[in-house]
Amino acid sequence: MSKINSLFQKMTFKIHGDERGSLISLESLKNIPFDIKRIYYIFDTKPDVVRGLHAHKNLKQVLICTSGSCKIRLDNGFEENIFNLNNASEGILIESLVWREMYDFSPDCVLMVLANENYDENDYIRDYKTFLSLL
Numbered sequence: 108m109s110k111i112n113s114l115f116q117k118m119t120f121k122i123h124g125d126e127r128g129s130l131i132s133l134e135s136l137k138n139i140p141f142d143i144k145r146i147y148y149i150f151d152t153k154p155d156v157v158r159g160l161h162a163h164k165n166l167k168q169v170l171i172c173t174s175g176s177c178k179i180r181l182d183n184g185f186e187e188n189i190f191n192l193n194n195a196s197e198g199i200l201i202e203s204l205v206w207r208e209m210y211d212f213s214p215d216c217v218l219m220v221l222a223n224e225n226y227d228e229n230d231y232i233r234d235y236k237t238f239l240s241l242l
């Protein structure tokens with residue numbers, strides 16, 4: 108795992124490939140640096156949609172675009188970075204208190220998210236000014 112800035116860590120997963128094709132395995136506390144409690148995926152996203160638009164108080168997540176592509180804009184109140192998710196063997200690890208916006212979804216995009224906690228609406232910060240005030 109290589110740290111490229113304070114907003115996210117880019118991750119590259121080993122591809123088990125042979126003449127039949129490719130396979131990637133994700134395992135808690137092995138190539139995913141937390142216990143995976145929840146997996147969800149976003150697909151069939153309509154054109155021009157922006158998703159996310161929130162930060163989390165405590166949650167850690169790994170995002171992997173298993174098909175197609177999308178972009179993610181990350182902001183920690185001090186710096187901003189845009190990452191192009193377009194490779195099923197790459198992911199990004201996002202810690203808490205990072206504002207995220209996903210956009211430019213290709214029609215075939217499947218964005219898979221692994222999280223270290225169950226869904227909890229109380230962990231969401233959905234107002235940008237509130238997010239800034241918590242930093």
Ligand code: TYD
Pocket residue numbers: 145147149157158159160161226
């Ligand atoms: P939402 O937070 O709007 O998604 P995004 O951050 O991608 O814009 O979630 C959409 C709906 O799905 C909302 O009603 C909450 C629900 N949801 C769950 O029930 N479980 C989950 O793990 C997630 C991420 C969302």
